[in-house]
Amino acid sequence: MTHRFDPAAGIGRPDVIAQAHARSLEIGLRASETPDFQPLRRPALRELVERNQSLYTHALPVMETLHAQIVDTQSMVLLTDNHGVILHSLGDSDFVEKANRVALCPGVSWAEADRGTNAIGTALVDRQPTVVHADEHFLHANRILTCSCAPIADPFGRTIGALDVSGDTRGFHKHTLALVRMSAQMIENHLFSNQFVDAIRVHFHARAEFIGTLFEGLAAFAPDGAFLSANRSALFQFGQPLAELQRQPFEALFGVAFAALLQQIARSPGESILLTLPSGVRVVARGEYAAPRRVAHVVAPAQDMGGAMRTPMPGGARHTPPRCAEPAPPATLETLDTGDAQVAAILRRVAKLRGRDIPILVLGKTGTGKEWLARAIHHDSPRRSAPFVALNCASLPDTLIEAELFGYEDGAFTGAKKRGSVGKIVQADGGTLFLDEIGDMPLAQQVRLMRVLQERTVVPLGGTRPIPVDLRIVCATHRNLREMIDAGTFREDLYYRINGLVVTLPALRERTDLAALVTRMLALQPEGEHLPRRVSAAVLACFEQCRWPGNLRQLANVLRTASIMAEGAEQIEVDDLPDDFLQDCVEAADGASARPAVAGSGNDLDGDGSGAVRGAPARMEDWQATLIAQTLARLDGNVSAAARELGLARNTVYRYLRRGGTTH
Incomplete structure (x- = not known):
């Protein structure tokens, strides 16, 4: 849809587009003009790229990945500096000619002062992701374009450039901006890790499965505990600006002494x-x-941990940090045995290899607990006191896996940090290297990994001296590697190097220990909080009929959310379960009943012979209404807080209130 702006009427979208048009008029631009913009000459462009080396280097692989996602859509990916000058572009050949007609090419400035309202210039002025579509552009010449742009910030929050996708207006898609925003955040995270490679970094998120992904929070601290910086996700989770965080000690931010983190x-x-x-x-x-x-x-004695980072608050007030649980107990082969015969057989086979560095390949669907098993293998081995290092081969662009896995020397490539970087293989020396989703490793890196496993040495990128490594390797994948070998996408020689023992974890719906798993997961919840340690019979009945497409990961998420909803209660009830999970239960109930029922269990939970789950509303909208009502009551009617906790838009909560307590 095209949003029109009418400067004569002084109306239009009451947002950044109207303000940007006003700025364009103020600087004297005329919408009908077609300025003659000459790109920077090659030496000048080369010098500009050199001044933006770090941004350029970290952005290129991300741009390639982004371009692969939008290929054949008559569009192009653009990287600019902080003034809006295009540094690099990747585009569909059939769109490049049209882009050149409007000077959408390297060396040209797309700042608002030069091009009027446009996604690049306007995003840099407002420091916000921006879409400028068709006739929202100030200059008539640019109205053949639809553009989505996100600013890129350095690790200290300063805008250093922008990432943009521009294309033919007919190819407009509302999801393009989301792709651009995620790609810009990926670049920021790479810059952050590169900047603080020698710092103590904390990766965190309220949801465990987001650790190690684009959405994790990253906070960096000096060896003495001084706060250095945080990435965009961390700032959002803290809910505070960077300047405010820099004035706070570690204990105030995370509720535990910094020395305790170092010890852990x-x-x-x-x-x-x-x-x-x-x-x-x-x-x-x-x-x-x-x-x-x-x-x-540098770790203080254990008995001194409690007060290592206590700092007086302004005005003499005492600061009582939030409670912090002890580190989660490590997974062991014993704790993973919760009664399922298939899993018990796997654990017995793995235990026979204790103390022997035979590689293990763990197969299974996503979320079946492959990393849990890998950590248990490490913990129950003589290598337990050495590092356990994990790398998800599917979470990084192909061009970054090599540097992440093998490391690189100083000056290995443009923008590389001084003193180089220690790769995951060297980090795991003496311990265990876990390569998750090994089936997604590019062929070129498979060759290098094969050489490491053969020679037990690794040569970093740009280096010549082999570094000896002593490690055990555990790999995991949900892919069929034999089929990939036949298709030529996975090396057969590597396959036989990593499959000393192959085990396949069953899907959750195939296991017989669901009740024991629930009990075990709830028992691991932090002490000191009034979270329930058991579920009702009705909840367990729902669990037994669920398809569990997300397996153990989904079960852990459901229990975590339900525990928070039921905080203060003795047990989790059906009303505490997440809405989307209940939808799965409804769909699983033979498609006939709108209420979760115990399929073929013989249980009569209501005592009326119907087999229906007690307390289950008749429609999914009622589930949502119940959750909204409970949350509003607990939060004293605070709509914003309720929406944030439930993950809903505030309008949804307001609609519920306007309709007298129903969402339909």
């Missing part, structure tokens, strides 16, 4: 810990340090 990293590298943000939100976190063995030398 030294004791159990890669293990998760539960922390509490200043808002009271609980997050799963992992501490990371490039040289974990050095951390042990």
Whole structure:
């Protein structure tokens, strides 16, 4: 849809587009003019790229991935500096000619002062992701374009450039901006990691499955605990600007002494810990340090942990940090045995290899617990005191896996940080390297990994000296590697190097220990909070009939959300379950009943012979209405807080209130 702006009427979209048009008029641009913009000459463009080396280097692989997602859509991907000058472009050949007609090419400035209202210039002025479509452009010449742009910030929050997708107006898609925003955030995260490679980094998110993904929060601290910076996701989770965070000690941000984090990293590298943000939100976190063995030398004695980072508050007020749980207990082969015969057989086979560095390949659908098993294998081995290092081969662009896995020397490529970077293989020296989704590893990296496994040495990018490594390797994938070998996308020689023992984890719906898993997961919840430790019979009945497409990961998420909803109660009830999960239950109930029922269980939970789950509303809208009502009551009618907690738009909550307590 085209949004028109009428300067004569002074109306239009009451947002950035209207303001940008006003700015264009103020600087004296005329909508009908076609300025003659000459690109920078090659030497000048080369110099500009050199001044933006780090941005350019980290953006290129992300641009390639983004372009692959929008290929054949008559569009192009553009990278600019902080003044809107295009540094690099990738585009469909059939669109490049049209782009050249409007000077959409490297070396040309698309700042608002030069081009009027446009996605690049306007996004840089407002420092916000922006879409400018068709005749929303100020210059008539640019109205053949639809453009989506997101600014890129450096690790200290300063805008250093922008990422843009521009294309033919007929190819407009409302999801393009989301792709651009995620790609810009990916670039920011790479810049952040590169900047703070020698810092102590905390990866955190309220949902455990988001750790290690684009959406995790990243906070960096100096060895003495001084706050250095945080990425965009971390700022959102903290709910505070960077300048405010820089004035706070570690303990105020995460509710635990900094020395305790250092001790946890030294004791159990890669293990998760539960922390509490200043808002009271609980997050799963992992501490990371490039040289974990050095951390042990700066850890205070355990008995001094409690007061290591206590800092007086302004005005003499005492600060009582939020409660923080002890680190989550490590997974062991024993704790993973919850009664299912298939899983028990797998654990017995794996246990026979204890102390022997035979590679293990773990197969199974997404969410079946492959990393849990890998961590248990590590913990029950003689290598338990050394690092457990994990890399998800599907979470990085192909061009970054090599540097992440093998590391690189100083000057290995333009924009590489000084002193180089230690790769995951060297980080795992003495311990265990877990390669998740190995089926997604590019062929070129498969060759290099094969050489490492054969020679037990690794040569970083740009280096010549092989570094000896002693590690055990555990790999996992949900793909069929034999089919990939036949298709030529996975190397047969590597396959036989990593499959010393192959085990396949069953899907959750195929397991017989659901009740025991629920009990075990609830028992691992943090002490000190009034969270329930059991579920009602009705809830367990729902669980037994669910298809569990997300397997153990989905079960953990459902229990975590339901526990928060039921905080203060003795057990989790049906009304505490998430709305989307209940929808799955409805769809699983033979498609006939609108209420979750116990399919073929013989249980009569209501005592009326119907087999229906007690307390189950008749429609999905009623489930949502019930959740909204309970949340509003608990939050004293605070609509914004309720919407935020439930993950709903505020309009949905207001609509519920306007309709007298129903959402339909």
